[in-house]
Amino acid sequence: MGRNFFRRRKLKQESAEGEDFSTEIGVDLEKNLQDLQTMIGSPEDLVIHRLNLGFNVKAAVAFISGLSNKEAIHNDLIKNLLRNREKEAGSDTPDELIKQLKLDLISIGSVEQTNSLDKLTIDLLSGKSVVYVEGTAEALLMGTEKWETRSIDEPISESLIRGPREGFVENLQTNMMLIRRHIRDPNLRFDTSEVGRRSKKKLVVCYVDGIVNPDMVKEVDRRLSSIDMDSAMESGYIEQWIEDSYLSPFPQMDNTERPDKVASAVLQGKVSILLDGSPFALIAPITIANAFKSPEDYYDRWLIGTFLRVIRYIGAFITMFLPALYIALVSYHQGMIPSQLAFSIAATREGVPFPAFVEALIMGLTMELLREAGARLPRTIGQTIGIVGGLVIGEAAVSAGIVSPIMVIVVALTAVASFTIPLYSVAISFRLLRFGFMFAAAVLGLYGIVLVYIMINIHIVNLKSMGVPYSTPFAPSFIKDWKDLVLRGPIPMMNERPRNLKPKDTTSGNLRR
Amino acid sequence: MSDFKYGDETISSREIMIALPAVTIGVGILSLPREIALLTVGADGWIALLVAGIMITVITWMTSKLAASYPGETFLSYSSKLVTKPVSILFSLILVMQSLLLSAYVIRVIAEIAKAYLFDRTPLEVISLTFLLVVVYAVSGSRAGLFRLNMLFFPIIVLITFILSLFSFGWFEMDNLFPIFETGVRDQIKATEISGLAFVGFNILFFYITLVKDTKKVPKASVHGMLMVIGLYLLIFFVNLGVFGNAVTGNLVYPLIELAKEIEIPGGFFERFDSFFFVIWIMAIFNTTAMSVDVSIYALQPFTKLKKQTLLFCMAPLIYIIGMVPEGSIEVAKLGTFIGYFGIISSSGITLILFTISKIRRGRKKEHAAK
Numbered sequence: 001m002g003r004n005f006f007r008r009r010k011l012k013q014e015s016a017e018g019e020d021f022s023t024e025i026g027v028d029l030e031k032n033l034q035d036l037q038t039m040i041g042s043p044e045d046l047v048i049h050r051l052n053l054g055f056n057v058k059a060a061v062a063f064i065s066g067l068s069n070k071e072a073i074h075n076d077l078i079k080n081l082l083r084n085r086e087k088e089a090g091s092d093t094p095d096e097l098i099k100q101l102k103l104d105l106i107s108i109g110s111v112e113q114t115n116s117l118d119k120l121t122i123d124l125l126s127g128k129s130v131v132y133v134e135g136t137a138e139a140l141l142m143g144t145e146k147w148e149t150r151s152i153d154e155p156i157s158e159s160l161i162r163g164p165r166e167g168f169v170e171n172l173q174t175n176m177m178l179i180r181r182h183i184r185d186p187n188l189r190f191d192t193s194e195v196g197r198r199s200k201k202k203l204v205v206c207y208v209d210g211i212v213n214p215d216m217v218k219e220v221d222r223r224l225s226s227i228d229m230d231s232a233m234e235s236g237y238i239e240q241w242i243e244d245s246y247l248s249p250f251p252q253m254d255n256t257e258r259p260d261k262v263a264s265a266v267l268q269g270k271v272s273i274l275l276d277g278s279p280f281a282l283i284a285p286i287t288i289a290n291a292f293k294s295p296e297d298y299y300d301r302w303l304i305g306t307f308l309r310v311i312r313y314i315g316a317f318i319t320m321f322l323p324a325l326y327i328a329l330v331s332y333h334q335g336m337i338p339s340q341l342a343f344s345i346a347a348t349r350e351g352v353p354f355p356a357f358v359e360a361l362i363m364g365l366t367m368e369l370l371r372e373a374g375a376r377l378p379r380t381i382g383q384t385i386g387i388v389g390g391l392v393i394g395e396a397a398v399s400a401g402i403v404s405p406i407m408v409i410v411v412a413l414t415a416v417a418s419f420t421i422p423l424y425s426v427a428i429s430f431r432l433l434r435f436g437f438m439f440a441a442a443v444l445g446l447y448g449i450v451l452v453y454i455m456i457n458i459h460i461v462n463l464k465s466m467g468v469p470y471s472t473p474f475a476p477s478f479i480k481d482w483k484d485l486v487l488r489g490p491i492p493m494m495n496e497r498p499r500n501l502k503p504k505d506t507t508s509g510n511l512r513r
Numbered sequence: 514m515s516d517f518k519y520g521d522e523t524i525s526s527r528e529i530m531i532a533l534p535a536v537t538i539g540v541g542i543l544s545l546p547r548e549i550a551l552l553t554v555g556a557d558g559w560i561a562l563l564v565a566g567i568m569i570t571v572i573t574w575m576t577s578k579l580a581a582s583y584p585g586e587t588f589l590s591y592s593s594k595l596v597t598k599p600v601s602i603l604f605s606l607i608l609v610m611q612s613l614l615l616s617a618y619v620i621r622v623i624a625e626i627a628k629a630y631l632f633d634r635t636p637l638e639v640i641s642l643t644f645l646l647v648v649v650y651a652v653s654g655s656r657a658g659l660f661r662l663n664m665l666f667f668p669i670i671v672l673i674t675f676i677l678s679l680f681s682f683g684w685f686e687m688d689n690l691f692p693i694f695e696t697g698v699r700d701q702i703k704a705t706e707i708s709g710l711a712f713v714g715f716n717i718l719f720f721y722i723t724l725v726k727d728t729k730k731v732p733k734a735s736v737h738g739m740l741m742v743i744g745l746y747l748l749i750f751f752v753n754l755g756v757f758g759n760a761v762t763g764n765l766v767y768p769l770i771e772l773a774k775e776i777e778i779p780g781g782f783f784e785r786f787d788s789f790f791f792v793i794w795i796m797a798i799f800n801t802t803a804m805s806v807d808v809s810i811y812a813l814q815p816f817t818k819l820k821k822q823t824l825l826f827c828m829a830p831l832i833y834i835i836g837m838v839p840e841g842s843i844e845v846a847k848l849g850t851f852i853g854y855f856g857i858i859s860s861s862g863i864t865l866i867l868f869t870i871s872k873i874r875r876g877r878k879k880e881h882a883a884k
Binding site for chain 1: 528632639643644666795799
């Protein structure tokens, strides 16, 4: 893993090898168009318009039809080119002509001049249109990108009761706009780079200069520059490439569809990574405490926010421990269960042929199956499967004598509890760890459970996210950060940014004013 | 990443403050009330406990003062300045042995208690081995990680002790604490001696203070750490004596765990709180063991030039074998007493020798400077 970080990026386009065309733009217009077509294999959606600029100066406009704004190309670009032909083409040399055109075509938006076929092709494939002029080795690139996108929608994976309803979309520009609408600080930075040998997707590192610790940005940049892969389909690719430990069950970066969450994170001194084509932004660094935080905590009053957090911590413990506790108590420490309850558990387990561990494993797996099936199926059917399937299987399993009713309660409670954790990727880890606890409980009872708990703690204290220990701010303890940990302090009192991120600007407000 | 130093291998004085009680509180206190109660009348044992605690606190202060006056230097380097190289090697080997024996003893005791309170059929060896493996996993990680574990687990230990004490109030009888001041001086001294054994573990200071950045705060922090131990021990002692009385406490093998058995947690979730209490207490015992193993590895490293992990994998079987040698709980208890005496005498002795010599040296230097 470490070695990969230092691997240099390959800059050369490998597809250019072995074919007979130059990678430079020449002076011959027809040859240039030929080269372009050879390079990208003359696809159907490549549109080439040949024009005459007058005095026999030939020109051509090329663009990819699905990626470009045809109206703009026809109305602004081509009309402008033709309108100016009397004025310019006669006197100047082609090189000066193209410079003049660059100034005249300002109405298009961005205009760039290049002589590299590589750059030209990549830009063309990302939606720009190209203007060639006969007799010059320069070409103009026009910013005419426009394609179909999904409109801004409510984030599906993170729904809140109270809070903004906007979610990120697949378009990077829109996503940047959504963040900008939350922070109008001139220090808000969007550092753009490209990722993917073949996909050449845009990747943006977002932070607020003057708040974030510069070392953090440097570290993120260093890791990002080590990425070398064909394509990053989703920000998850980026996350997995730059994370600290790929052996850990815990995610070391947060992902979110919510612009408000990104905005509040960068204002705290974190760094966010956005990838074109992905509605999920990454936020780094995170600690284990982030798994229990949701934007909603801050939108409701502090008492409610604190209560919700406590509920989530309890939820996490139930998710991990409840089935294991059941196994341990039933198979090793019957004496610990109050006698009334012990009798009723024993009575219901009367006809069950399996040991508690097998029983719990069957139900646990069934629950995971149902959940996975519910996620895969179309939404309307999915809900039916979830509820009806759960009920039917639970009910039938009990009456068939495969599991005891108390096991159904345990499994149902575990399932409900696991949904309380806002960070989905952590919730999955907890569900996975639950099976570890179950095995330990089956082998060594309560003793096994506490040993596994200690092991998870050992893992957490050794894990880091972008160099920040995963167990902060519990330990290493930052007591000032504790007012936004399990407790969520009243908003006027949270006038300092988290100390564990070592922000350059530590205060975010002033209570006394 | 210069600004994220706290993620590195350095520790703060606050972490030392937590590490001390985390190491000291372990298996000793589980049986300590019995040992004190056997020698004293009523609840008089608190005097012995307090005196022993204060003495150890003074020695702890000396140890940390000594180590902190050589910031950034290892035990070997500053002690060889004071008492020649061979003697300092001897000293550090004694300290290493103390930690190794302590960890071996602890993994044995945890199995004994687990057998008594959690399961009866699981063999001792398996219980010890699994525990040792978890300790090995912890030690093979980063050293700073161990200190973070202390910080995570110690509050839980304090909390469970407070919960236990709180719910014991219903069973607490003032009469059990009387008569007062009836114990003879000789018995008090004997009880003080026994109490001192439960404070074994501060030898980690000799080695870990090297890693601390803000050394000036360390002596104060370690005194605070020790005071926490005394406070917690006194609380446990009083609650034990108050609930059971002197005679009963003297006959219980692990009075603290029995206390958890006696009380009833409202709500009726647990029929027996003792198993649960012991399971939580395993975290305290884990901290003791992990720190002891780590400190012995840390102290041995300069001699062997081996990697930390390699050394650890060599030491772990040794610890396991030592832990498995005693047969029966009487021999285990004997080993415990031996380790207590050995630990307290050797660490206090080394501290006193080094501290005195360093004071004399400093004094001479000042005289020279004055002349």
